Amino acid sequence: MIWRFGLFxxxxxxxxxxxxxxxxxxxxxxxxxxLAVVFPLKRAxxxxxxxxxxxxxxxxxxxxxxQAGLLRWQWEIAGVHLSLRLxxxxxxxxxxxxxxxxxxxxxxxxxxxxxETGSLARWLWPLMGVVLSALSLIWLATDLLTLYAALELMGxxxxxxxxxxxxxxxxxxxxxxxxxxxxxxxxxxxxxxxILGHWGRLDLQGLADVIEPGPVAWFAxxxxxxxxxxxxxxxxxxxWLTPVHESAWTPVSALHAALVIKASLFMLLQLWSILxxxxxxxxxxxxxxxxxxxxWGGLLAWRTDSLKTLVASSTVAQLGYLMxxxxxxxxxxxxxxxxxxxWEGFWLQLMGHAFAKAxxxxxxxxxxxxxxxxxxxxxxxxxxxxxxxxxVFGIASITLMGLPPSAGFxxxxxxxxxxxxxEQWWAVAALLTGxxxxxxxxxxxxxxxxDETAPRHRYQPLAPGMDLIALTLALIAFALGLLAHFPxxxxxxxxx
Amino acid sequence: MNxxxxxxxxxxxxxxxxxxxxxxxxxxxxxxxxxxxxxxVFKIVLxxxxxxxxxxxxxxxxxxxxxxxVDFVLRTDALGVMFAGLSSLxxxxxxxxxxxxxxxxANRKRFFGFFSLCVASTLGIALADNLFTFLIFxxxxxxxxxxxxxxxxxxxxxxxxxxxxxxxLSAGVVLLLGAVLLYSLTGDQSFSSEEGLGDYLNDHRGxxxxxxxxxxxxxxxxxxxxxxxxxxxxxxxxxxxxxxxLHAVAVVKAGAFGILRVVYDLFGVELSVELxxxxxxxxxxSFTIIYGSLRAIAQEELKxxxxxxxxxxxxxxxxxxxxxxxxxxxGALAHLLHQGLMKVTLFFCAGNxxxxxxxxxxxEMDGAGKRMPLTSIAFTIGAFGMIxxxxxxxxxxxxxxxxxxxxxxxYWVVGVLVASSTLNAMYFLPIVHRLWFRLGPSHGKGGWPEEQRLGRLExxxxxxxxxxxxxxxxxxxxxxxxxxxxxxxxxxxxxNGEYLP
Numbered sequence: 001m002i003w004r005f006g007l008f009x010x011x012x013x014x015x016x017x018x019x020x021x022x023x024x025x026x027x028x029x030x031x032x033x034x035l036a037v038v039f040p041l042k043r044a045x046x047x048x049x050x051x052x053x054x055x056x057x058x059x060x061x062x063x064x065x066x067q068a069g070l071l072r073w074q075w076e077i078a079g080v081h082l083s084l085r086l087x088x089x090x091x092x093x094x095x096x097x098x099x100x101x102x103x104x105x106x107x108x109x110x111x112x113x114x115x116e117t118g119s120l121a122r123w124l125w126p127l128m129g130v131v132l133s134a135l136s137l138i139w140l141a142t143d144l145l146t147l148y149a150a151l152e153l154m155g156x157x158x159x160x161x162x163x164x165x166x167x168x169x170x171x172x173x174x175x176x177x178x179x180x181x182x183x184x185x186x187x188x189x190x191x192x193x194x195i196l197g198h199w200g201r202l203d204l205q206g207l208a209d210v211i212e213p214g215p216v217a218w219f220a221x222x223x224x225x226x227x228x229x230x231x232x233x234x235x236x237x238x239x240w241l242t243p244v245h246e247s248a249w250t251p252v253s254a255l256h257a258a259l260v261i262k263a264s265l266f267m268l269l270q271l272w273s274i275l276x277x278x279x280x281x282x283x284x285x286x287x288x289x290x291x292x293x294x295x296w297g298g299l300l301a302w303r304t305d306s307l308k309t310l311v312a313s314s315t316v317a318q319l320g321y322l323m324x325x326x327x328x329x330x331x332x333x334x335x336x337x338x339x340x341x342x343w344e345g346f347w348l349q350l351m352g353h354a355f356a357k358a359x360x361x362x363x364x365x366x367x368x369x370x371x372x373x374x375x376x377x378x379x380x381x382x383x384x385x386x387x388x389x390x391x392v393f394g395i396a397s398i399t400l401m402g403l404p405p406s407a408g409f410x411x412x413x414x415x416x417x418x419x420x421x422x423e424q425w426w427a428v429a430a431l432l433t434g435x436x437x438x439x440x441x442x443x444x445x446x447x448x449x450x451d452e453t454a455p456r457h458r459y460q461p462l463a464p465g466m467d468l469i470a471l472t473l474a475l476i477a478f479a480l481g482l483l484a485h486f487p488x489x490x491x492x493x494x495x496x
Numbered sequence: 497m498n499x500x501x502x503x504x505x506x507x508x509x510x511x512x513x514x515x516x517x518x519x520x521x522x523x524x525x526x527x528x529x530x531x532x533x534x535x536x537v538f539k540i541v542l543x544x545x546x547x548x549x550x551x552x553x554x555x556x557x558x559x560x561x562x563x564x565x566v567d568f569v570l571r572t573d574a575l576g577v578m579f580a581g582l583s584s585l586x587x588x589x590x591x592x593x594x595x596x597x598x599x600x601x602a603n604r605k606r607f608f609g610f611f612s613l614c615v616a617s618t619l620g621i622a623l624a625d626n627l628f629t630f631l632i633f634x635x636x637x638x639x640x641x642x643x644x645x646x647x648x649x650x651x652x653x654x655x656x657x658x659x660x661x662x663x664x665l666s667a668g669v670v671l672l673l674g675a676v677l678l679y680s681l682t683g684d685q686s687f688s689s690e691e692g693l694g695d696y697l698n699d700h701r702g703x704x705x706x707x708x709x710x711x712x713x714x715x716x717x718x719x720x721x722x723x724x725x726x727x728x729x730x731x732x733x734x735x736x737x738x739x740x741x742l743h744a745v746a747v748v749k750a751g752a753f754g755i756l757r758v759v760y761d762l763f764g765v766e767l768s769v770e771l772x773x774x775x776x777x778x779x780x781x782s783f784t785i786i787y788g789s790l791r792a793i794a795q796e797e798l799k800x801x802x803x804x805x806x807x808x809x810x811x812x813x814x815x816x817x818x819x820x821x822x823x824x825x826x827g828a829l830a831h832l833l834h835q836g837l838m839k840v841t842l843f844f845c846a847g848n849x850x851x852x853x854x855x856x857x858x859x860e861m862d863g864a865g866k867r868m869p870l871t872s873i874a875f876t877i878g879a880f881g882m883i884x885x886x887x888x889x890x891x892x893x894x895x896x897x898x899x900x901x902x903x904x905x906x907y908w909v910v911g912v913l914v915a916s917s918t919l920n921a922m923y924f925l926p927i928v929h930r931l932w933f934r935l936g937p938s939h940g941k942g943g944w945p946e947e948q949r950l951g952r953l954e955x956x957x958x959x960x961x962x963x964x965x966x967x968x969x970x971x972x973x974x975x976x977x978x979x980x981x982x983x984x985x986x987x988x989x990x991x992n993g994e995y996l997p
């Protein structure tokens with residue numbers, strides 16, 4: 001299983017160009033974010049300019065991986081071996097991070113201008129930079145310490161971003177998030193300490209060789225799992241998620257829901273595949289919780305009156321789809337075909353959800369900004385005037401519902417196929433129920449918007465491009481459905 | 497030579513039209529009309545080209561891989577082209593009609609955009625070559641019809657939309673489960689493969705029956721088979737062009753067409769007979785036919801009566817499959833086209849009565865034949881066709897179905913046909929009688945509910961001519977059924993392909 005994460009030896013020395021690309025991918029977001037404090041941003045064009053080298057670094061790494069297969073960089077600093085690796089999955093996640101990061105950054109100036117955010121706004125940029133850099137590091141890191149540092153950095157910066165709006169509820173929710181994030185990190189750190197004390201090393205590949213199933217591995221996995229599940233808002237540790245999004249700025253919500261929580265999930269799967277490669281029960285517990293998440297998250301989103309809560313609760317349910325796939329990825333005696341299907345379905349679902357959720361948050365933000373109302377009832381009659389925002393919301397929700405031809409559909413198809421082959425009928429039922437629940441809450445929102453009997457409001461016009469950026473993200477989530485072959489092909493490559 | 501561009505371009509035409517319409521501003525009426533008409537005409541040309549190529553024995557395929565073991569495939573074959581032809585011809589008529597019908601109303605951009613998407617979906621359904629591709633367009637049809645059902649945005653329309661989604665999305669989930677089960681069992685199965693699923697019969701009999709039940713059960717919702725028909729009468733709150741094309745033709749036909757595909761091209765007739773599911777299908781269809789007709793008699797408004805009539809008529813297609821013989825198949829396939837033409841005509845007429853005279857209830861129609869002669873003649877043709885009177889197209893279908901039933905020695909089906917024709921006459925002939933033989937407002941007795949003078953002729957030209965055309969086509973399909981490229985001829989060609997190796 002761990003070879004799928006690119007954790008195997010590879011003798012090929014990366015080209016010099018890839019060193020620079022790596023440096024740019026990891027450092028540039030941070031650097032550009034700091035620059036933006038010094039030179040406050042009013043317009044979008046500096047961001048366009050800044051995004052060119054960032055995206056270019058991702059593309060260079062993509063091509064390098066395409067040419068050479070797995071890339072591995074190693075350094076020795078003061079007696080400590082550091083290494084980073086780039087396999088197909090890391091490339092995909094890195095590109096996803098960069099695209100969504102750039103989209104969120106492009107969306108921000110218009111949003112800040114229209115929503116009168118005050119002087120704190122300039123601090124958004126460095127925090128955003130930290131989050132993006134830390135995320136990129138998480139996709140590449142190969143030892144527990146680097147992962148911890150990046151996770152901590154990302155978590156703190158995320159808390160900072162979410163609290164920037166400065167309103168009282170934002171501060172309360174943010175403090176609670178900070179507290180939980182710290183608890184999560186500490187739990188994770190305890191697990192790491194346990195591993196270090198028992199096996200005396202922290203690099204993932206070495207650990208995979210020495211770890212034997214037993215109480216220590218189980219205990220460490222439980223600590224790490226609990227810490228990361230808390231940070232990833234996995235059911236039932238999700239309660240902090242909706243209040244945080246309720247009052248956060250739109251681009252921050254988009255980044256957080258699309259990327260930040262995914263990083264913890266990525267780490268969880270990666271570390272468990274090292275610590276618990278053949279455990280029967282742990283992945284099943286996650287899967288059962290996932291089924292509950294699908295239903296509970298769906299019900300939360302269905303019953304709410306607030307548009308942002310709807311979008312945030314739907315994240316809880318969507319993470320449930322990923323949790324349900326755990327027994328297909330981890331555990332003894334999984335046949336190769338369902339495991340491969342589940343593996344690809346898992347990441348496709350994760351990527352589709354990331355793009356769609358970012359788009360959906362932006363669309364929801366646009367609707368709230370334009371109408372000045374944050375409830376579903378406030379959307380009555382919007383289909384006359386805000387058709388583009390609604391269309392984006394619709395396209396994004398098709399991915400979330402898992403209807404064709406979106407990434408959600410193709411992913412669901414693969415997961416279903418894997419579940420049917422392994423005869424996990426409860427999981428099948430959960431996935432199909434999820435579709436109907438998602439449809440229920442999405443179309444509840446559309447029902448309000450199509451109401452023609454509502455009184456006519458005056459709407460605040462949006463900044464140019466705000467809808468188009470969201471549309472682009474939604475269309476990427478859409479296109480990943482039919483064109484899934486290309487990204488999945490990338491994940492195939494580089495096996496030892 | 498494989499012209500992969502042909503199915504792709506045909507699909508892209510309506511998709512592009514949809515995107516262009518969405519991109520145009522709401523008040524660019526002229527430009528939008530032009531885009532609509534050009535796209536519709538261009539698509540008819542492309543479909544005509546497909547028909548010629550299929551007739552000459554070419555099958556054009558466009559495909560690419562989506563994930564391992566699952567491909568996206570569009571293929572032109574005789575059955576698919578038949579449905580494509582129906583939808584693209586009626587798209588043109590209905591677009592013209594809709595332009596007239598929605599004049600000066602709000603949200604036309606949204607209407608025409610989603611309308612084009614719907615038509616693109618039906619074309620995709622027609623040309624899909626495997627279940628995966630079929631499913632993509634089938635769900636797309638569901639989603640793109642929703643905004644049309646709720647178009648008016650009234651409480652009633654929104655409720656109808658909710659019911660519509662409840663039925664169709666649940667059905668979509670069932671269908672998805674069936675499709676994934678099938679793929680897990682057999683891998684990618686092209687509709688064009690000759691082998692069918694016979695090899696799996698011995699080991700997986702129960703599973704195959706389950707898959708058949710899931711697939712057909714999912715499809716039967718759109719085909720509005722009792723007891724899964726509840727959405728259709730409610731969806732009649734939509735504007736008349738939507739009722740005409742989508743609910744009478746595209747959506748319900750997509751369901752019936754899907755069942756045709758599953759029985760003929762996926763399972764194969766022999767396997768379906770072997771599984772014993774065909775007879776169940778025939779019984780369910782017969783029940784739907786009778787039930788729909790009985791409910792239609794009870795309706796007092798025109799559109800709901802037509803809706804229940806649709807429920808009844810679409811099941812003739814399913815009944816034809818249930819006869820598992822060449823005549824039954826020809827009848828089923830021909831009815832796919834014939835019913836489409838006739839039902840569109842009837843809905844156009846209903847829309848015209850409502851727009852010009854404000855008539856919604858049947859008892860308001862007295863003497864309307866004098867005020868709107870062309871509309872009433874068209875209505876009469878459509879009604880006669882539904883009853884199955886010669887020489888209208890409906891007669892041909894019933895004739896073939898009857899012959900098929902006798903050949904299959906299923907005499908009770910003949911009984912169903914006779915009973916249904918009688919019921920059809922019972923709910924259509926009183927309307928025809930009212931139209932022509934009762935004295936009404938145009939004879940100086942009472943007044944129309946809400947009369948408007950929309951055009952120089954009996955109503956607006958955009959509303960009139962599409963209806964005249966489809967009425968003529970319904971008549972022509974019956975009169976000239978023996979000519980090449982008539983619906984009957986094409987249906988016979990498809991049936992030959994199914995029954996003769």
